[in-house]
Amino acid sequence: MMQLQYTLSGTMARRMEYRRLVALLILLPKLVNGFAPLRLHNALFHQQNQRVAVAQLNMVLETPQQQQQRTASKYPTTRGSEVDSRKIIASGAARKHLQAVRLKHVLFATEPLALASLHDLRSATLEFEQLAKMVSACSLTRDKGGAIGWVNVGGNDAENVNDDEDHDDSSNSNEDHLDELIPRAARQQLVQMSTKPGDVVMVESTRGFHLVQIVDVMADVRKMSYVKQRRHKPTSPKLASFLEHRRRNIDNNIDNKNSSASSTGLTYSLSSMGCQMNLADSERIEGQLQSLGIHPIDSIRTTSKQQPDIVILNTCSIRDHAEQKVYSYLGPHTKRKREGQDVTIIVAGCVAQQEGEMLLRKCPEVDLVMGPQYANRIADLLEDCSNGNQVVATEATHIMEDSTKPRRQSTVAAWVNVIYGCNERCAFCVVPATRGIEQSRPMESIVKEVNELVEQGYKEVTLLGQNIDDYGRDMVPKRKFSDLIRTVGSIPGLDRLRFVTSHPRYMSLGVVDAVAETGTACECFHIPFQSGSTQVLAAMGRGHTREKYLHIIDRIRSKIPDAAITADAIVGFPGETEEQFLETLSLMEKVVFDSVNTAAYSPRPNTPAATWENQIDESVKQERLQRINVVNLKHAAQRRARMVGRVVDVLIEERNVKIPTQVMGRTRHGYIVYCSGDIDELRGKTVQVEITESATYHLIGVRI
Numbered sequence: 001m002m003q004l005q006y007t008l009s010g011t012m013a014r015r016m017e018y019r020r021l022v023a024l025l026i027l028l029p030k031l032v033n034g035f036a037p038l039r040l041h042n043a044l045f046h047q048q049n050q051r052v053a054v055a056q057l058n059m060v061l062e063t064p065q066q067q068q069q070r071t072a073s074k075y076p077t078t079r080g081s082e083v084d085s086r087k088i089i090a091s092g093a094a095r096k097h098l099q100a101v102r103l104k105h106v107l108f109a110t111e112p113l114a115l116a117s118l119h120d121l122r123s124a125t126l127e128f129e130q131l132a133k134m135v136s137a138c139s140l141t142r143d144k145g146g147a148i149g150w151v152n153v154g155g156n157d158a159e160n161v162n163d164d165e166d167h168d169d170s171s172n173s174n175e176d177h178l179d180e181l182i183p184r185a186a187r188q189q190l191v192q193m194s195t196k197p198g199d200v201v202m203v204e205s206t207r208g209f210h211l212v213q214i215v216d217v218m219a220d221v222r223k224m225s226y227v228k229q230r231r232h233k234p235t236s237p238k239l240a241s242f243l244e245h246r247r248r249n250i251d252n253n254i255d256n257k258n259s260s261a262s263s264t265g266l267t268y269s270l271s272s273m274g275c276q277m278n279l280a281d282s283e284r285i286e287g288q289l290q291s292l293g294i295h296p297i298d299s300i301r302t303t304s305k306q307q308p309d310i311v312i313l314n315t316c317s318i319r320d321h322a323e324q325k326v327y328s329y330l331g332p333h334t335k336r337k338r339e340g341q342d343v344t345i346i347v348a349g350c351v352a353q354q355e356g357e358m359l360l361r362k363c364p365e366v367d368l369v370m371g372p373q374y375a376n377r378i379a380d381l382l383e384d385c386s387n388g389n390q391v392v393a394t395e396a397t398h399i400m401e402d403s404t405k406p407r408r409q410s411t412v413a414a415w416v417n418v419i420y421g422c423n424e425r426c427a428f429c430v431v432p433a434t435r436g437i438e439q440s441r442p443m444e445s446i447v448k449e450v451n452e453l454v455e456q457g458y459k460e461v462t463l464l465g466q467n468i469d470d471y472g473r474d475m476v477p478k479r480k481f482s483d484l485i486r487t488v489g490s491i492p493g494l495d496r497l498r499f500v501t502s503h504p505r506y507m508s509l510g511v512v513d514a515v516a517e518t519g520t521a522c523e524c525f526h527i528p529f530q531s532g533s534t535q536v537l538a539a540m541g542r543g544h545t546r547e548k549y550l551h552i553i554d555r556i557r558s559k560i561p562d563a564a565i566t567a568d569a570i571v572g573f574p575g576e577t578e579e580q581f582l583e584t585l586s587l588m589e590k591v592v593f594d595s596v597n598t599a600a601y602s603p604r605p606n607t608p609a610a611t612w613e614n615q616i617d618e619s620v621k622q623e624r625l626q627r628i629n630v631v632n633l634k635h636a637a638q639r640r641a642r643m644v645g646r647v648v649d650v651l652i653e654e655r656n657v658k659i660p661t662q663v664m665g666r667t668r669h670g671y672i673v674y675c676s677g678d679i680d681e682l683r684g685k686t687v688q689v690e691i692t693e694s695a696t697y698h699l700i701g702v703r704i
Contacts, residue, residue: 083423085436103214106210108210118211132145185205186203213444224395228357268312311346318350327362354433356392370394373399418465422466450491460496461498463484473506482513496520501527524564525564527553529567531584585631688703
């Protein structure tokens with residue numbers, strides 16, 4: 001084996017992180033016959049190992065600037081760049097391939113009346129549907145809460161699209177009926193506006209003044225995707241046959257759930273990495289697959305050797321080595337494909353958005369690469385995969401409402417997305433490059449989903465957002481997250497309401513007040529501080545100071561003295577001094593958090609901090625991580641110890657997997673509690689438990 005010689009300049013060596021040098025040393029023995037074109041010894045390595053080794057070496061040797069160019073994100077990633085989803089999407093493929101918008105309207109005789117009602121909507125004193133039923137001058141839609149239905153935006157005219165929920169078949173095809181609702185000229189004006197779901201705009205027509213709400217959008221995601229044709233025959237004949245059988249059933253009005261395709265059809269397995277947002281996306285992906293009649297492999301597996309027909313990996317890129325973990329996970333499945341097995345491989349989530357087409361070049365066996373914004377459109381994208389094509393769906397688009405229901409992992413507590421993406425530009429964070437700009441869901445859509453969950457027996461809902469306090473700021477008119485807490489919290493039958501994640505820059509004191517005044521809102525806050533040093537926070541681009549963070553904590557303690565407060569913190573950020581790290585520890589001692597998610601800083605693609613020269617030595621990072629974790633564990637144990645002797649309400653969720661005679665539930669603070677009981681009897685019930693013991697991260701008690 002020839003020795004590889006590669007000389008690093010002094011500048012390059014200084015910029016190389018410790019982890020990259022270590023990875024390079026590990027990969028060097030895999031390379032033979034010179035540095036370019038990086039040929040591998042065929043006798044030593046399998047074809048897949050060659051591709052993985054080269055892909056890993058390329059990532060190791062890339063500078064952060066090269067990573068940024070390679071990923072060529074569809075979303076803006078620099079400070080001060082455009083963060084209005086309307087403007088970004090209006091100039092992209094999503095606008096070009098927008099098919100229809102779903103509308104509601106309220107008709108007024110005069111402009112002043114319309115403007116006054118717009119103010120009521122802004123202040124959340126009325127919901128749009130309530131306003132329509134109360135005051136709309138349109139007798140045709142008033143009783144339906146102003147519902148118009150889907151309106152086609154293709155071509156020069158706007159036409160009604162079938163919508164069984166809002167109109168019967170005869171009215172759907174009647175263009176004159178649509179003209180009676182919103183005359184053609186007003187429709188043309190409306191569809192030419194740059195709007196997003198949740199917006200309320202005013203248009204004038206011969207009938208008067210219309211307040212029109214954009215409820216949802218429909219885009220042709222197949223046309224928005226990059227499709228690469230394989231040279232050889234289709235690799236997923238079973239998928240193609242399944243979808244063709246399903247199409248014939250639809251044409252013949254046969255229920256796919258009861259057809260032979262459903263009972264002998266495809267199976268899937270899904271693995272999810274990362275945060276609650278990813279887990280919620282996975283539930284939407286599974287909901288889509290099961291709506292097609294595709295079953296989870298575990299539900300029908302008869303032998304341990306039975307393999308799924310579709311493999312989905314929902315990825316996370318927030319931590320170091322995320323890309324390498326993806327290729328490692330895919331290894332056994334790509335091997336199946338190379339051996340001729342019929343398997344469809346899908347990579348979803350943040351690494352998929354980050355890598356895009358590059359992922360296909362590194363791993364040619366992958367069939368579909370899709371960003372988080374397409375989690376509820378996987379059914380459409382599978383059509384092109386079934387033809388033997390490789391598909392990449394990473395284009396920026398408006399988030400469309402689910403046409404199917406997510407497959408919830410719990411029958412007691414559910415996640416509900418309220419805002420997608422993040423407009424912040426924290427110097428360390430990859431999220432804006434992978435989850436895109438902020439897009440708030442219409443409040444009416446959120447309320448509808450929570451109502452449906454309550455009807456299904458769910459007791460607890462957690463509202464999700466990367467930056468949840470920013471909810472509604474991107475809408476026209478703007479809405480407030482505090483209003484959403486009060487609205488959702490007042491839904492009859494809902495026992496508990498939680499939310500994550502708050503940003504100190506945007507968290508208003510009104511949110512604290514809303515939690516204090518809403519009975520169902522749990523007294524639990526997750527507010528990342530990242531660093532206790534104002535200087536480090538400024539370098540991070542966090543947009544808040546140590547003092548502002550502590551002011552928020554003081555507000556919580558004054559309004560809800562016993563509230564649980566959790567957070568995230570990063571140690572070893574570029575340039576962090578020992579004194580600045582000690583400021584982080586002092587903030588923790590001052591607040592005494594219930595728990596803190598801690599991490600040593602790691603450079604990520606498309607982040608400014610990854611390019612800085614003042615990187616902290618890895619050994620220093622790990623030493624600081626150990627020190628912060630000592631404080632974290634001490635405080636976690638201290639906070640839970642105060643619960644001993646109290647009688648608390650515990651919502652029972654699951655069986656204690658270690659002690660089957662016990663059940664597991666949570667307090668309103670979010671603490672895990674174990675007590676004796678039968679899970680079949682208690683699941684979903686709130687019981688009173690006297691706490692008798694405490695540990696670092698759980699409590700033990702006796703039911704009363």
